[in-house]
Structures are given as structure tokens and as C-alpha cells.
Amino acid sequence: MRRDIIDITEILRKQAMRHHYITIVGTGSHREGFRLLGSDRDIMSWSNHLRVIWDLNQARSYRMRQLLILADSSDSPPGYTLLQSLTTPVITDYLKLPLIRINDKLYLSSSLNRILEMELPGSFEHGPCSSGVILGMIEYDRASCYASDFWPPSASSWIERCHSWPHPSVVDEIVTNGCHFAAIGHKLGNHENTEWRISFCTAELKLVYSMSHIQFLVYGLLKLFLKEVISSRLGEEGKLLCSYHMKTAVFWVLQENIMPYWNPQNLLQCFWVCFKHILKWVYEGICPNFFIPENNMFLTKIYGNSQRTLFQKLYTLYESGLESLLHSPSIGQHLKVVLENPTLRVSTDERSLVTEFDFFLELLSEVSQNDSHGLHSFRWCINLLKIVEQLVNLPLTQNHVAMLQKRTAFILKCIAFMFNMYTATKVNKIKYIADKISIQLLKLAVKFGFDSDLLYIAMYYYKTSRHVKALSVLKMTMKRFDHEYLIYNEKPCIHPRNLPKQMKPVVTQDIKLLKNICYLNELRLEQCLQQKRPSFLLIPPHVMIVLLEFLCYKQTNLVDAMSVLFVLQSQINSHPDIFPESTRGISWEILGNCQQMLGYTMDALYSYQQSLQQQGGPQIQIATIVRIIIAIYKILGIYDM
Template structure:
């Protein structure tokens, strides 16, 4: 009996420690809700998945963003086709594909009328075979790669997705079928212990499935095949996990990631999707109530043992379509033996296998003796705040109205109301960007639009401590109300005090709060999360393409794509512009020096130099010198910016050429 008590105590301590490192139930709930609200507010129908979408946020966490194509729908048969909104109807045909894959062909009925409406881009994605017009998954990916990413940054195709240069974010454009497909119908009624519940199964089935552009490797029609994706269902299932289940799942993902990092020849052999599938099978076979913190180590070791079994015997059935063995032909003799040996050695160490973990790097010194007091307010605040810079770069025109509707109809808890309020405030800043002020309309129309935009910008003041104020100042500047702009900027600059937390830098590995920030967070720990965020945090902010809020002097930088700016340098630049137009050259020189200091600070902050918003700071400094007639200084600034801008994302090179 004492031995059992000791095991349970060790499990509880380790559980508390992992909660601190990965996130408590509350932290995970906030992360999930934040991304769900963000998804609601996008112009396109998107689904945030990956580790971050699941509520996890550790060093190797990835973000997957799935865009559902609004111009197409997939059906099981032609009789089910619904003519709606000009969508192209595609029919599944899995007769010649492996389980979990299908071909998609355009319906033959009314084909001539349909093809008239198909753009040249879609026509290039269609190939003709015995089925008719079949949609090429390869051409579909190439189309979105060239359309969405050309000239922006170094993107690449990664499986069914398009990934950024650093593999931090995967973007996938996919097609949707509103009904549950026949291949997966046995999943609905198969025998199971208690998980998932009938209510959850019903909810999952009602959401249908997705199709992502990738074929079965080695198939003769690989480029024409699409994989059935159950991402929506999987997200619901992950959300139904107890926190113990979620942390076991997380530790397995961390373990897998670190095995890959130490053994280059095993990279890509196992992926997090296999871990997710493994967890689903184990969860379905066990009593949900047994996944408790005092059983944490026991269940983690059981999951590890199952993984070892699956690798050893090369068997891991797809959770929804078991006919598909995910490990079929996955391993050769060498890599199977190597990874089996590694997992056996890890299993033999028990939880001590994390003693040398890079992600859980301080666990050895603490020996898992974690108490509630060690889950400090500053750590909790950082865990919660770190997700907000990630969710602010999507969306534009319809975002505010959709968020407002969901807020009024579906927000029930104080937490959701607070997070909705933050998102509504951030979204409201985007509304005036789309406003056009045509020359042929009268003063009354301009006045009404001015008041409309001003009212939205006033709501936008409360998304954080500074970006809303800068949008308002830019609005006044564009409308040549320089005194009002100066007043707002002066007030904003007073907010840049030592306790403010600049959220862009929370992606850095070893970020901690300074003494003042820690003290302020501690003083305000009784306040609600959204109050802390809007009071203490500062975000970089984005001007969207052709925004009506962009100063004339930088419209070249936002003519075709959005552009990001650091708040403090932009505030100083805008203050300079206002004084320049008011012919106060003394103030111009003064703020030019402050802008120079801000530029120097950003250029000496290590890895952030190559961020477009940091390069933009150097460009702002060059523009200011150019306006003042200091051509040599302007040229030097543009040279520095062009040198940093390795993907030619900014106007640095073109501005430099205009001075030569």
C-alpha cells in the first residue's frame, strides 16, 4: 500500500510540473477559446488546428490553418448535388484508390453550363480521364502557392500544405463534403467502452469531412488523388480529452520531436498524427474516468508501450477507417530496429526519459517536487498572452459583424465574453481600412463615412495598450487633422512604460517578465484576463493592402499586400510627419533622433532583424531623412534595409534605386 501511495504522489507531482510547463486546464481552455473566436471572425471559413489549435504551446508547437474552398463542394453522388452560390460540384470516386483516398470529378450533368463559369485557374487544375474532368490535387496546391505566396516570403509545399520557411505554420486549402462519407460509417456504430459519447459522435458526423490535396504515395494516379481529412472530428475528440489525456498526448509528441532532432535519419518516419491516432484508440478502449492525475505516469507508460508494439509489428490502423494501416510499408529493417531500440530504452527510463529534454529542460533540477505556488502568475500570464500575436493577422471586412453576432448569440461565460471583447476591438480597427472616399461624392457622404470610421476606431482602442491609438492617430493624419493626430500620439507615447509587455517577443525561447512587469502582473492578478491583456500588452499592428488609414508616405509599402509595423517606431514616424506638415523642423529633428534610437534597438535584438516589421522601421527612418533632404542618410538607411530584406518583401530596394 505505501508503494502505491508513493506512485500516486509521484504522478501528482509530475502532473503539476507538466501543467506548469505546458499549461493548466484553464490556460488550455483560454488558448482554445481564443483560436475558436479568431476562426469565427475570419473572412474565409478556416479551421485552426495543429498543436496550437489544440490548446498546446511549447517550443516546437506548430500551427495548421485549413481554408475551406468556398467555390466548391464534394458530394457522394450526383443525385445529392445542391446548386447553391455558384459552387462547383465534385463527386467522390474511391473505386481505384486506397482507403482514405479518392478522386474528385466534376459532375457531368449540366457540365457545359458549369464549365462556362469555371475560371481559367480552375480549368488548369482539371484533367480528363475515363471519369471525366478530374481535379488535380497537385495543380490545386501549385495554384494556391503561386496565388497566395508569390513575392511574399519563401514558401514551400509540405505534404498537402504550404509551409512557411521555418515550418512554423502550415496552410492547407481543402474541399468540404457536408455529409459523413460511407467509408467511415462503421466508425459511428462500432463497439466501444464509453468514449466518445453518443452526443459527441452525433456532433462529429453532422460536420462532414474535408479533402486535402495529396494522393497516396506510389499510386499511379497520385497527383489526381485527394486524402480524406477528419481534422474537424479530430479537433472535437482532442477537446473532449481530460487534461491528463491531453498531457500524455503532449509528452508523446515532445518525445517524438526530440527523437527526430537527435536522429536525423529517422526524421519524418513518425509524425504527430500517428501519436494522435494512437491516443484515440487507447482512449476508446479505456474508462474515461481512469485518466486521472494520480494515474498520469501509469497511463503515459501504457501509451509508450502501445507505441512500441505498433512500431515493432508495423500496425497502426487509421482511427476512422481501420482498413488503412498507417504503418504499412513505413519501415525498413534498419530504421524499425533503430526506433524500436530507442523506444525500449526510453520506456526503461520511465519519466526520467525527460531528464535531458530540451523542452522540459529544468525538470531535473526540480525533481518534479512541484507545488501550486510554483505555478506563478507571471508564468501563467505569459502562457495565456503568448497566443494573441498569432491570431491577429487574418481577416478584414466582415470580421466585425460576424464576431458581434456570435458574441450576442453564443457567448455565455465571463471568459468567452472577455475574449470576444478583445477580438471585437481588434476587428473593429479593420473596418475603416476598407472605406473609400471617392472624389465625386459630396461633403455629407464624406462626413457620414468619417463618423462611421471614427466610431469603429474608438472601439478598437481597447484591444491592447497601444495599437488602437496608433490606428486612430493615422486616421487623423490621413484626414490632415495633424493637431488631433499629435494629441493622440503624445498620449500613446506616454503608454510606453517599463511595465508594458511587447507580445511580439514572446516567441523567443527564454522570455521572462522583468521585475516591474512581474510586480504589476502580481498586483493585477485579481483582474480578469482580458483586462490584463488590454492594459499591459502592446502588439505590432498591420495595415492591409489599399487601406484608407495608410499615410501617403508609406502607401508604396502597402499597395498589394499587408504590412506589419512595430508600434513605437511607427508612433515616432507619425509624430515626425505631423510636425513636418506643420513646418516644425525643430520637432522633426528631435523625433528623428528618437526614431534613430528605435531603429538601432531593433537592429541589435538578434533574430528579429529579419522580420519585415523590423526592416520597415529602417525604411521609416530613411523616408524621414529623405523628406528632410538628407539624401545620403536616406540612401544609407535604404541600403541597410535592402540588405536585411533577403526575400524582397519591402520597398527598400525600389526606394534605394530611386535615389541612385
């Protein structure tokens, strides 16, 4: 399910950006389908105008507009290469390529490339990647690479080895897609700061996709064993091994056909074979890269005293046998039951392990996470809608359909508000037609999206001064939210094993306001002055209901407007399920904004101060400070509201 969601998302993104200068793809464990606690998001990007070739004859495959780079691995360790620029100085200056001169030739410097990639505040260098935290919680590793459409000559032996695994069609697809170059050199190479590592990230993803369910479970078990046992219990030496070594071990075991059968009954046996493979590598001090075996991935990391100590500690685990897995907090208790009952039949079928309701929640979570990409312009939205229309005609899984429906709802909402922005005309007929189209698009978005999407209709009615209609939609929304099976941000109010067949859950999520679209003039300051990333503002649906109620009542009934604010203030601290910590900053901010509109400046100042103290505050901190300054000026009589 997770792979289906990410796959269809990337197809959408690639199609939309096919004429763009850069390609961005997800890699790593998250892209493979794992959701391990504490794991980061791996992102890889490369220029579409630059391509690496291995031989000058390969230049004939390209048009002149694509700039070429020549890979020269003659003076580099296996798995690494120099990248020589073949373009003119004028073009390289325009592209700001990280060039240095070696023997009268221009080469791309991996170390300079890493420095140039430190663009986000708080980012730091982590291997070939720029690492940091977005949204205050999601850790990321972003690798800026260069792409080659050709398979590396040094990896040609891998093609010849692929007799039993993977399937020939997978091999052909991998070779056709070429490789990439990550910005890090070999520590023992002659040009450490200039060399680039040959990366097979996309090839590895296809290999993981080609695994059977049991093979994938063994790979996941190795990752858990590494994280929760080896790294956490074996001291500093245990941290020398990484997840990539585990993946490589699984690849070698599969290709060498050491285990002819992979099934639920011998899952632990398959795991143990892979672990012994790693133990053997540590003993020998050699971990051969799966594609280029001459590249020993232990060479600069696991050797000498650290190698001997690591082997001794791993051998202690080996002597404990499968009982060493009991040290894993995630699987220890489950494994204990299996080890105590050898004849127990264990199911690995997700449908029997995960309830229907839990699967539904996981689907919601994946869909919501992958629907976070912003839409840049009206033309971009229309283009995406056309791509969705084309994809609908393809054979799709239910997971694909769910993702496309959610994405379509988001696109329709953006188009509706953009259409209203771009048709500011005095011609009544044009305004009437534009208005009808916008409303129909928003109603269609509700059918495809979540129940909380009704609030976009209410926002639109308020923005176009139809306060009675806006209040009517709000009343209908609140009636929907008063439901036994309400789900907010993938968290249900109650958690049944399975939903009654006649009962449909009410799904709500935070209201997303993109920075480049004006939804409400009253929130424009928060939208414009938020940090560069993310490019959207998240508001809890219950807060949005109160805000819209207040704005509508403010035009007709101040008493009702004041009572609405009183309810909001009393609920922010008393209902953490409705107002989670991450959104309390914007909730207090909106409360203060409303109080300031009514002239309660001192109350507004208190609310703004509360907003600054919240964990979710940094996203709107600048806007909050500006509103505090305005409030103080108001008290001093300097600023006229």
C-alpha cells in the same frame, strides 16, 4: 484559453465568409492548443461550391448550383479513393479543376492539384500540402481539399466501436460533419497520382477537444517525447514516426479503455501505456488508422530493416523505463524531481503553474496572433461588426470577450479611415458628420483595444491637417508609454509575478497599416509596393510617434523636426527592446523618408541602405529600392521632389 481564442476567431471568419466560395480552417497541433517550439501552422481549405458524395442517391440533398463529385473507392486501398467529376466540361474548365481521363471518365488528379497549389513564392510540396514561410518566421502547411457532408462507408465500423469513448453527442457531431479528401495517393495503389486520402482532420480536432486535461497532457507528453527523444536521438529510423502516430495511439488507448482512470497521480503511467502501444505497432509493423483500421499507416513507411532497427532502438528506451524521459530538454529536469521523490504531489492545474501575469501575456499573444486577418472592404467591416454584435448575446468566456474586443477595435479603426476615404466631398455638412463619426469610432477603438491605438487618432488628426491636436494626442501617448509596467508586443519591460491590483499595465503593439487603406500619404509607397503577403505594414509605436511628430513639426518648426529625427537615429541601434530586429528595416526606411523630405539626400541614402541590410527588410525592399532611385535622381537633378 488558446482554444477559446481560435474558436471565436474561426466563428467570426466562417460567418463573414459564409457566402464566399472557399472555407479556410486551422488544423494540426497549433489548432489543438499546443505551442511547441518549431512546430508549423496547418491550414486546410476547400471549395464551398463543390461537394463529394459516396452514392448517387445523395445528390438529392443538393441544389443545382453545387457541383458534385463522386467518390469511388472500389479500386483503391483502404483509406483512399478516386474522385470522379460529375459536372459538365464547361463548368470544370471555369473552375480549373485538376482533371485527367481514365476509361472515358473524368477524375480529379491529386498530383495535379498539388502543383496548382504552389502559388506562393518559395512554397514547396510537402505530402498533400503546399509548405513555406510567411512573415519570414512562420512555417505553414496548406492543404487544398474537397469536402463531403457524408460519413465514409468504409469508416462505419468506427461508429459501432464508440461504446465508452467518445461521448455519443461527440460521435453524432463528427458523423454529421462528414470528412475531407487530401491530395495524396497511396504509394502501393493502382492510381497513386490520382487517388485522394480520406481525411478526418475536423473529426480528430473534436476528439482532442473531448479529451480531459490529463489526457491532453499525456498526448502533449508523447509529442515532446517524439520530438526531443525519439526523433533527435534515434537517428533516421526515429524520424519514421510522426506526431499523427502519437495522436492515433492516444485515441486507441482511450477507446479501448485500457486505462480506466486518467488523473495527475497516474499521468506517467498513462503515458507509458500509450508508448507501449506504439512499441507493439512497430514490432508488428501495423498501425491501424483510428477511423479505418484496415488502413495500415506503417505499410509504406515502417517495414523491413528500418522496422527492425526502429523497434530495437525503441525497445532500448522501453528498457530504460520512465527515465528515458530525462533525455527531454523540456521536461527532463522537472521529471527528475518527481522520480527522486515518488511521494511528491504534482499539480497539473494551470492556475497554480502559471502566474497571473504570465497568463495575461499569453492571452495578449494569442489575441494579437489571431487578429492578423485583413479586412477587404468597407462592407466587409460593417458585416463583421454585425456578426460581433450577434456573438455578444451568446454565453461567452472571458477569453472570447478579450478576442472580440480586440477584433472590434481593429474593425472600428478600419471603418474610421475607410469612411474618411469614401466621403471625399465638397459638401461641408457631410464632411463634418463623416469627420465626427470617424473620430468617435477611433476613440471607441482605444477603449476596446490597446494603449498604442491612440496613435491612430493622432494619424487621423494629421491626415486631416489638425497638427496641434495630433501633437496633443502624441504627448498624451508618450506620457502613457512612460510607465513601469509597459508591455510591447507581449514583452514586458519588467516581469513581476503578479501585478499590483491598483496597477494596470500599458499594452502596446506594432501599428498595423492595411494595404487597402490610406493612413498617411507619406507611407503609401511602402504600403503599395510591399510583398503580396502579408497584406499589412507593421511599424513600431515609438517610430510612429517620431514620424507623426516630425510630420507635424515640419509644417511649423523645422528645428524641432530635425531634433526629432536625431533622436530616432540614435535610438534605432541603442534600444533593441523598442526597435526589435524584425522592425528595424521599416524604422530605417521611415528615417530615410523623413531625411529626404528635409533635403538631406545623402543621409537618406545611408538610411535606405541600412534598411535593405536588416532582417525585416524584404517586406518593403521594393519600396526602399524605389526611394533610393528617387534619391539618386534627385542628386542628379532629374527628379524634382
